[in-house]
Amino acid sequence: MPIPSVVGMNLIQTPFGFADTAAEVAAGIDLTGRRAVVTGASSGLGVETARALAATGAEVTLAVRDTAAGERAAKDIADGTGRTAPHVAPLDLTDPASITAFTASWRGPLHILVNNAGVMACPERYTAQGWEWQFATNHLGHFALAAGLHAALAADGAARIVVVSSSGHQLSPVVFDDVNFAFRPYDPWLAYGQSKTANVLFAVEATRRWAGDGITANALMPGAIHTNLQRHTGGRGSGTVPPELIKTPAQGAATSVLLATSPLLAGVGGRYFVDCQETETVDRRGEAPRLHGVARYALDPAGAERLWDLSLAATEGAA
Template sequence: MTTTQHPLGSGFGAASTAEEVIKGIDLTGKVAIVTGGYSGIGLEAARVLRNAGADVVVPARDLERARVALKDVPGAEVEHLDLLDPASIDAFADKFLTSGRPLHILINSAGIMATPLTRDARGYEGQFATNHLGHFQLVARLWPALLAAHGARVVSVSSRGIRFSGVDFDDLHFEHRPYEPFVAYGQSKTANALFAVELDRRGRAEGVRSFSVHPGMIVDTGLAKHIPEEALRAAGALDDQGVPVRDPARQFKTVQEGAATGVWCATSPQLDGLGGVYCENCDISPLVTDETEAEWRADAGRPGVLPYAVDPESAARLWEVSESLTA
């Protein structure tokens, strides 16, 4: 059954932390992979999952940096993975599958934001290739382990950045239109949300459920390094002294608050039997309508997801395109 894009009334909110939403949940015997799990909200997600008893694997391009970052997460495993390198993705997945372990939780948290134009070895635009295609291939390669869990959840970290762009199927890689960093970012985040919709449709009969999340705006994780400080001030994310603003009601969150929705989607029994939805503030987001879109765009604290980011037909089309692009 398709899950309605409508809040549950979870009892949590914008200021809830990852530790709060996972309280009382025992993950002993469960296996989790967290991409980007050695910085920002990915690191916090890895930490709380491990503290709840899960075996946690953190794929990383920079192994030494990851090991240093995870020094206070005893038992976390670090393995090499470069989301821009298809061979690296296959090697990581093959090693995990060879271990014979099921995969109960996969949080796709790694990502880049508003970068200058880069292309991977295939000529694909860098943000789309990293944020979407790399994770698409990772999920495809790890599919046997997700099935073996007999109840798995895949969480893709999307963003309110969906407002910058839908997926331009006619020019995914900015070969015919001027490159705009935030348009490319928005396209990749919309792709994350659409991926969750189609993945859930394909996987739910076999126990694989999927969610996408908006974590909030957390500017002190390194993700915003390509955004000028004056732009962050203008957006209200930094104060006059350059200090990050903390106001979860307006989506300006701490790392602990930013990790909460992803962890909630990955572990909460409130979501048993549900999937294929976009979530924020530790609940399912409402659907933005034509009547409410102007207000939603003007109010950063107003929850909601644009219809094009959860459209089933676009999700199915993106899946087929992604299969072709990743062979």
């Protein structure tokens, strides 16, 4: 059985839970005049996150690989919310030049950055720079994006970064000595696991480094949802989650929207949430799938600092 424990004295609890939707979490929130970027926002969790943020009055930018799909999503959001259509901008998280173009074109402050885009359990593949595809997409690309937008985030004075991780982080820590599987047989799930651990570690270290600029970052597990993320796994993720624990995309986006908007999270960073609640720390994964709990190694300050240094070296001058 997993052995739970708690890091720190109090876990943050909110009025929301498993079944609540992004719209329900955002109800009553007014973000008029605030600006948000959501990556991977043309479908799935991303579009539902963007929809809820747009409904609050925020000016939302959909950062997407497929801009045609992004434009369709933007129109759907505008039609459904009665708000101004979100902006659509191209962004390929595996292409340093694309990330640089996006960040260089940004003007003015940024209040919310939702690092939502991702890939899961894909076949072995590497970027032009030699980085394993899942680590590059899920972590390095978002790291470079946040770093490139740092000045815009700092200009707000109370900006939030929301990082979509997964319970899959419990499959693997970041294996610093072999991130790219040069000495291990490639395993799509272990690669996914270490990229999702990297997401949590990023939130820990970004908060430590940037809290003085008013920037906080938190990570989350959205739940088990059938989206395009499962395109490499037959459309059903790991296939081990009971049907009663499957969420709709609108429910899956709820925790992202909570971290982006809730007054309860003002000034809070470096934490990990599931079902709109901060979850306990665990030291063992256990035999059965465990949707709750965050592995201790994913919150480790030394690991977070080491990952930051690796990420800087991987992305500096990459464009």
